[in-house]
Amino acid sequence: MKSLGSIRRDFAPWTDPNAKPYIQFENVTKKFGDFTAVNNLSLTIFEREFFALLGASGCGKSTLLRMLAGFEEPTAGRILLDGQDLRGIPPYRRPVNMMFQSYALFPHMSVEKNIAFGLKQEGMPAPDIEKRVAEMLKLVKLEQFAKRKPHQLSGGQRQRVALARSVAKRPKVLLLDEPLGALDKKLREETQFELMDLQQNLGLTFVVVTHDQEEAMTMADRIAIIDKGEVMQVATPAEVYEAPSSRFVAHFVGNVNMFEGKVAERAANTTRITGSTGAQIVVENSTDTKAGSDIVFAIRPEKIKVSSKKPADAVNALEGEVYDIAYLGDMTVYHVRLDDGQIIRASALNAARVTEDPLTWNDRAWVSFRPDAGVVLTR
Amino acid sequence: MSNIAITDAGPSTAAKPMLTRLATGFVSRLVIIVPYLWLLFFFFIPFIIVFKISLSQSAIAMPPYTPVLDFTDGISGFFAGFRELSFDNYVWLTQDALYVKAYVTSVIIAAISTILTLLVGFPIAYGMARAPATIRPTLLMLVILPFWTSFLIRVYAWIGILKPEGLLNQLLLSLNIIDQPLIILNTYTAIFIGIVYSYLPFMVLPLYSSLEKMDYTLIEAAKDLGCPPTAAFWKITFPLSLPGVIAGCLLVFIPAVGEFVIPDLLGGSQTLMIGKTLWNEFFSNRDWPVSSAVAVILLLLLIVPIMLFQQAQARAQEEGK
Numbered sequence: 203m204k205s206l207g208s209i210r211r212d213f214a215p216w217t218d219p220n221a222k223p224y225i226q227f228e229n230v231t232k233k234f235g236d237f238t239a240v241n242n243l244s245l246t247i248f249e250r251e252f253f254a255l256l257g258a259s260g261c262g263k264s265t266l267l268r269m270l271a272g273f274e275e276p277t278a279g280r281i282l283l284d285g286q287d288l289r290g291i292p293p294y295r296r297p298v299n300m301m302f303q304s305y306a307l308f309p310h311m312s313v314e315k316n317i318a319f320g321l322k323q324e325g326m327p328a329p330d331i332e333k334r335v336a337e338m339l340k341l342v343k344l345e346q347f348a349k350r351k352p353h354q355l356s357g358g359q360r361q362r363v364a365l366a367r368s369v370a371k372r373p374k375v376l377l378l379d380e381p382l383g384a385l386d387k388k389l390r391e392e393t394q395f396e397l398m399d400l401q402q403n404l405g406l407t408f409v410v411v412t413h414d415q416e417e418a419m420t421m422a423d424r425i426a427i428i429d430k431g432e433v434m435q436v437a438t439p440a441e442v443y444e445a446p447s448s449r450f451v452a453h454f455v456g457n458v459n460m461f462e463g464k465v466a467e468r469a470a471n472t473t474r475i476t477g478s479t480g481a482q483i484v485v486e487n488s489t490d491t492k493a494g495s496d497i498v499f500a501i502r503p504e505k506i507k508v509s510s511k512k513p514a515d516a517v518n519a520l521e522g523e524v525y526d527i528a529y530l531g532d533m534t535v536y537h538v539r540l541d542d543g544q545i546i547r548a549s550a551l552n553a554a555r556v557t558e559d560p561l562t563w564n565d566r567a568w569v570s571f572r573p574d575a576g577v578v579l580t581r
Numbered sequence: 582m583s584n585i586a587i588t589d590a591g592p593s594t595a596a597k598p599m600l601t602r603l604a605t606g607f608v609s610r611l612v613i614i615v616p617y618l619w620l621l622f623f624f625f626i627p628f629i630i631v632f633k634i635s636l637s638q639s640a641i642a643m644p645p646y647t648p649v650l651d652f653t654d655g656i657s658g659f660f661a662g663f664r665e666l667s668f669d670n671y672v673w674l675t676q677d678a679l680y681v682k683a684y685v686t687s688v689i690i691a692a693i694s695t696i697l698t699l700l701v702g703f704p705i706a707y708g709m710a711r712a713p714a715t716i717r718p719t720l721l722m723l724v725i726l727p728f729w730t731s732f733l734i735r736v737y738a739w740i741g742i743l744k745p746e747g748l749l750n751q752l753l754l755s756l757n758i759i760d761q762p763l764i765i766l767n768t769y770t771a772i773f774i775g776i777v778y779s780y781l782p783f784m785v786l787p788l789y790s791s792l793e794k795m796d797y798t799l800i801e802a803a804k805d806l807g808c809p810p811t812a813a814f815w816k817i818t819f820p821l822s823l824p825g826v827i828a829g830c831l832l833v834f835i836p837a838v839g840e841f842v843i844p845d846l847l848g849g850s851q852t853l854m855i856g857k858t859l860w861n862e863f864f865s866n867r868d869w870p871v872s873s874a875v876a877v878i879l880l881l882l883l884i885v886p887i888m889l890f891q892q893a894q895a896r897a898q899e900e901g902k
Contacts, residue, residue, distance in 0.1 A: 273801055293804040306802035310820050319816075320806030371806065 214438075215248040216424060223282075224249040224407055225270070225375065230279035232265050232431075239265040241431035242279070252401050252408045254422035256415060256454075262431035263411045267377050270409065271300045284374065294323070299373035303380040305364035307352040313363050314339065314348040320371040338366040341400070358389050365397075369404060376401075378410040382417060394420045415455050419443070427451050443502070448581045452500040459506070459546050459576075461499040465491045472573055475499055479542035483518045486574040501576030506548035506569050508536045510559055516570035522546070524565045536561065538569050628880070635873035636666040646869050670874035680858065680875065684882065687855040690769065690844075691837035694776035698784045698833045699826065701777055706788035706825070707818075710795070721789070724782050736775055736846050743771050743847065767849025775843035780836070784829040791825030792818070824897040831890040835883055855879055 215221035225247040232240040239262040247253045255263040268274045269281060272293030281288045288296065299320065307316050314335050321331045339345045342362035352360055361384065368376055381397065382390040398421050401408045412418050418425045419439040427434040427442065427450075434454075435447040446452035449460065461483065467474040473491060474484050483499065491497055512519050525545060526537035535549045546569050561567055637646040648662035674680045709720045727735060742748045743766040750762040765771050795818065803813040819826075841856030848854065855875065862872035 271801075271805055273804075292809075293801070294807045294809050298805075300802075300805045302798050302802055304796065304798055306796065306798040308799060308802070308817060319803070319808075323807035323812075367806070 213250070213423065215251070216246070221248055223247070224251070224284060225409070226282040227266070228280050228282065230266075230269065230276045230281060232262070232269060232274060233277045239431055240269075240276070243431065243433055244279075245426060245433060245436065247407065247409060249407055250405055252398065252421055252423045253410070254418035254425045255409065255411045255428055256418040256425050257413065257428035258454075259413055261428045263428045264379060265431075266428070267300070267379055267409065267411045270375070271298055271377055272296045297374040298377055299368040299371055299375075300377040300379065301364050301368040301381055303383055305352075305360050305384075307360060307363055307367070309352055312349050312351055313344060313355070316352070316363055317367045317370050320367065324371065334370060338370050341369075342366045357384055357386075358393075361385060361393065365400070369400070369406065372404070373406070375407045375409060378408060380412055381410060382414075383412075390417070397421060419455075427454060429454075445577055446500065446579070449498055449500070449579055452577075452579065457503050457547055459501050459503065459548075461501070461544075463497060463499065465493050465495050465497055468493050473578065475578075477542070477544075479544065481520055481540070481542055483520075484573050485518075485576060485578060487578075491578060491580060495580070498579045499576050500579055501571060503535065503547045503549040504533075504551070505575035506546060506571045508538060508548045508550060508561060509568050509570065510561060510565060512568045513570050516568075517573050519568050519570040520546075521566065521568055524561050524563055524567050527561070527563065536567075538567055540569070628877075631873045632877055633666070634869055635670055635871075635877050636668065637870045638665070638667075638669070639868045639870050644869065645867050670870050671878070673871065674874055674878065679853075680855075683853050683855045683858040684878070686853050687838050687840075688882070690772060690776075690854060691834050691840070694773050694780070694837050695830050695834040697773055698777045698780055699830060702781055702784035702788055702829060703822075703826075705781075706785045706792055709785070709789050710792035711797075717793070724785050724789075728782065732779065733842060736779065736842055739771070739775055739778065739847055740766060743774065766847060767851060769848065769852055771847035771849075772844050772852060772854075775847045776833075776837050776840060779843065780833040783832040783836075787828035787832065788822060788825040791822045791828075795821050824893065827890065827893045831886055835886055835890075838883060839879055 223246040225245075227243055227245040230240055230243050231238065241262075243262075243266070245266075255266055257263045265274060269276055270283075270288075272288065272291060275289065283296075283298070308319065311319070317335045317338050318331050321334055326334070335348075336345075339348055342365060344359060344362055344366070347355060347359060352363065355363065361381070365381070368378075378397075382393055385393060394417060397408075410418070410421065419442075422439060424436060424438055425442050426436045429450055435442060435451045437445070437447075442451060442455050446455065446458075452458045452460070461475065461477050461481075463475040463477040463483075465473055466476040466482070468487070468491065471487055472484050473487055474482060475497065476482055485499055507513065508524075512521070520540050522538045522540035524536060525539040528535040531552070533549050533551050535547065538546045538548060540546060548569055633650065634646055637648060639645060640647040648665045650659060650662040652659055654661070705724075709717060709724075712720055740747070744750075745762040745764060745766070747766070749765070750759075753759045754762065765774070799817050799821070800810075800813050803817050804810065808816060839856045839859075840854065841860050844852050844854040844857050845860070848857075859872050859875045859879070862868050862875060866872075
């Protein structure tokens with residue numbers, strides 16, 4: 203049996219119809235004046251899940267997070283946490299904590315006072331607070347910075363303090379608003395894995411808001427793609443990438459080639475598509491389509507093979523000319539202009555140091571792909 | 582090291598940076614000198630003159646004190662004058678209970694007025710800082726607007742409001758809230774009202790600037806961590822506005838101690854403040870030496886809060902924000 207990508211963990215409550223949802227957004231709408239930030243949105247998140255809300259800025263993903271934290275109330279619909287309706291519960295009584303994008307560290311308090319702040323609020327006895335703070339400092343490797351003020355720390359260290367402060371209370375859900383946004387690339391990559399380990403070790407439910415697809419793909423169990431206040435798709439990173447549900451998602455995550463066309467013939471397992479310029483391709487059935495309907499075939503660049511001769515066994519092969527080449531070291535990206543004018547982006551992993559089929563600008567070339575290499579999209 | 586540099590670069594190129602360095606050094610030093618000159622001419626020298634007069638004796642003459650310390654009797658006459666200087670006026674100030682009482686009441690009145698101004702000013706500043714960014718400049722303008730009218734006229738206007746047959750009493754009487762006019766004018770209450778009104782902008786502006794800088798997500802973070810709004814105010818907002826509170830309080834307290842116009846116009850003859858005492862000594866008694874001594878003591882009294890103010894400012898600057 204074929205499977206989409208790799209599933210990282212043996213954890214998939216969303217496939218279990220009997221699993222109890224932990225966080226539920228039920229037909230939630232949020233309006234700011236005339237502007238609809240969130241539009242009739244429903245979403246289910248499970249306990250101990252690492253859930254990412256992915257979207258461009260202004261798509262409403264942060265509003266969702268702020269509604270969960272209690273800083274905004276939904277205009278319509280309701281939000282449930284562990285079965286409890288959150289409406290009317292102020293932020294300081296919600297069992298969720300948030301890590302702010304700006305970190306929002308209290309500038310007049312030392313690192314340890316920042317971490318202890320939430321614990322003091324819930325009236326934890328002083329010796330316990332001390333123990334918990336020490337534990338948190340150890341967790342984020344900042345033991346020797348306990349007495350420092352936030353302005354005496356680097357960006358990465360501040361991020362760790364913010365993280366320690368938000369998990370110190372052991373919230374039911376940790377909300378992270380662009381947690382790695384202010385870090386440089388290298389630090390960001392390191393921290394991604396640290397966040398994942400932390401979530402595993404503490405067994406918390408994480409809801410992270412990000413505009414960085416790589417970040418969401420790396421860390422999350424499931425991703426919700428948000429656009430204009432609506433959910434476009436909720437799926438695992440592999441599903442989002444390999445089986446996008448719409449053109450928007452296919453375009454939003456990664457690079458993609460789109461063949462516009464009509465269904466010419468539908469057989470038991472395969473569909474023959476006539477492209478808008480006449481080219482014929484055969485693809486595996488992935489969507490319910492009828493002959494004659496307008497569709498789009500979406501295929502990722504790395505699933506397309508570029509060669510100087512037509513591969514003998516290829517089901518789908520289209521001829522064109524090499525238009526552009528970008529050598530990136532680990533891989534090479536080809537832009538091939540097909541004879542019908544469409545430009546195809548294909549990438550080849552440079553698995554060997556030398557290539558047996560060198561291609562250069564303006565060479566005639568064939569692009570080929572398997573029938574199951576892409577998906578048929580109807581919307 | 583320098584040898585290598587010179588042989589490498591050649592003497593002509595090495596000499597040039599030296600000269601420019603000297604020139605910039607001179608210019609930057611000149612810039613520093615300006616405020617010192619200002620302080621010397623407009624603060625230190627006048628202070629020395631006042632101090633000298635405070636050590637002289639009152640006389641029916643022109644100017645009304647002796648010795649004058651001039652060169653009409655030559656240089657020896659100038660130095661002979663020094664022998665006549667004495668601290669008698671300062672001794673006199675401690676012996677007459679009036680002065681001590683005036684100092685003490687001035688400090689107390691200034692302190693109470695400062696606290697009242699803070700209580701009135703903080704909500705105003707907070708409201709301004711939380712107002713939509715588009716209307717903040719207008720609000721700021723409204724706070725500064727009273728300065729466009731003469732301070733004296735505004736204080737006079739309060740007489741019209743506070744006097745027994747004034748606007749306030751007329752209003753309260755017509756609303757049947759009171760049946761006897763309130764006696765506010767010529768009491769300490771009127772002084773408090775006058776000082777709070779006149780110095781409010783000095784409190785609001787520094788408070789506003791420190792509250793406006795504050796990141797509102799800090800309050801959200803505090804709430805998120807389980808802190809109800811009132812507690813969040815005392816744990817986050819207030820401590821972070823402390824530089825503004827200190828600056829505002831000192832900007833009100835320091836001039837309020839020496840305030841003369843408000844106690845004179847609104848406080849009447851029954852109230853005692855050092856500014857008024859000083860004025861009486863100078864204009865009614867024509868006793869320049871004693872009034873100078875009063876002024877010198879007042880200055881010393883104020884230097885303590887001024888120093889505190891500067892320390893607080895230096896600390897705020899060190900904090901980096």
